[in-house]
Amino acid sequence: MILGIDIGGTTTKLGLVKDGVVLDRVRIATIGHTDEHRFADAIAEAARVLIAKQVGSRLDSVGIGAPNANQLTGIIEMAPNLPWKHDVPLATMLTERLGTRGVLGNDANAAALGEWRYGAGIGFTDLLVVTLGTGVGSGFIVHDRLVLGSAGNAGELGHTTLVMDGRPCTCGRAGCLEAYVSIRGMRQTYADLGGDAEVLKVDGVKPIAEAAMKGDQEAHFTFQWTAQWLAVGLANAVAITGPGRIVLFGGITQSGELLMAPLQTAFRKALLNIYQGRVDLVFSALPDDDAALLGAAALTTL
């Protein structure tokens, strides 16, 4: 039995995983703790309650997916979207508290592992999983192995440059894929196109999707443009690692065919001829929470 932990900007999810199934789960707040030590205490306490309910089962290991996590060091490195901006050695902190091996990994890599082991990526030796949400995360599987890179921080498709001297990005540079294709990027595109200010009063991409369904032209074009940008970013990734499948995951994919229909067309147009017909593009089939929890648990089996 493995404890999977998915740390997000506001909520942290814990799940007990056995044979690819989430047996039980709980959520705690990521924010509101005095410091990272009290946060680790809260995780450990919630975990103990979960474990105690599984009578007769023993905890083998703990896998933690977190933003800006470096798998080689076990450290969350200066995460802009977490309450602690400094380096946090969370793998060691949870190993100490729970008395079993803790493995930390990037949240997008964890999601990629989840899709590869249990979701739409099963059986692919080479796979790309892209998370479309507040940011754009990615995890690459190459030759049946998660790509970590020489410094443990590979797989940042969201921060490949799509437009030289383009939109400012939260990373401090300009023109990143994430500045166009994330929730924030899509909302900016809708605003730039002169979209309805009323629509933007509600958070997220859902209000733009609802406007598009009602015939709002700017909302419709927002999905068209987002699809074009994402298609080029994905085609560039294909030209580098040559995956057989791309799985899209995260909040924006709830827009369904509004995004997928123009994306399939734009993706085929953007692909180099030698990759045509050799890579497909699908949405995740796993519930969001499960991919993240199963993937976090799978980090311990790498």
Next chain:
Amino acid sequence: MILGIDIGGTTTKLGLVKDGVVLDRVRIATIGHTDEHRFADAIAEAARVLIAKQVGSRLDSVGIGAPNANQLTGIIEMAPNLPWKHDVPLATMLTERLGTRGVLGNDANAAALGEWRYGAGIGFTDLLVVTLGTGVGSGFIVHDRLVLGSAGNAGELGHTTLVMDGRPCTCGRAGCLEAYVSIRGMRQTYADLGGDAEVLKVDGVKPIAEAAMKGDQEAHFTFQWTAQWLAVGLANAVAITGPGRIVLFGGITQSGELLMAPLQTAFRKALLNIYQGRVDLVFSALPDDDAALLGAAALTTL
């Protein structure tokens, strides 16, 4: 003893390799043969002459690097720069003629293997090797293994899109890195900047480099712009596979500091913060012929 073969658009090079050293070598023409079967005959004949001179040594295998070669199928697929536009199963054709196992691989992948095993990439678990010449080729090493992709044709950094709706590329699409950073791309940049028509009467990049050394402003700016474009393309590759080193190889690198000085500056500026100081950028230290021949031979040991 391994026979390494490097097939180029006009010349094919053969070399006998033992323990990472090229014992003897010869060149034959790639063009001027009736068909691909006579070309294979010519390779086999030249190989037999080379082998006969190595008294007491036995040929173990044959490694062939060629443009548009698919390592998984052993086939050269519709190569636009070779005399035969259809699929050529050269691995099988040479296996039959030389009576020993032939392995075919992409020429840029072969060069990457050569640099990794014997050149500037020794000891790097994650490496990127980029060939800057008539085209822009690339080979990625990830987790101590050459990246082939699900269909055997990964590693086409030259055909990642750098500028959406940008310059036309030979691949039929627009805005590829290769359309800006190759010999042809640099010559177009110089022409677009209003460079001296006399300079462009001589083939290649060398005349532009010589003009730059003499104070030609357009030639100088051509190197500055090329460095900016290449820096973004390399930074995008780093964000995906996270190499510890990038090795540049091929004709354009003979421009030396004219390219490297602005490139180092632009590359550091283009890199996402988490990769700063974790990847360096160097020119190949091997003679061009050797990287290609040693790499072709190394294809047989994958």
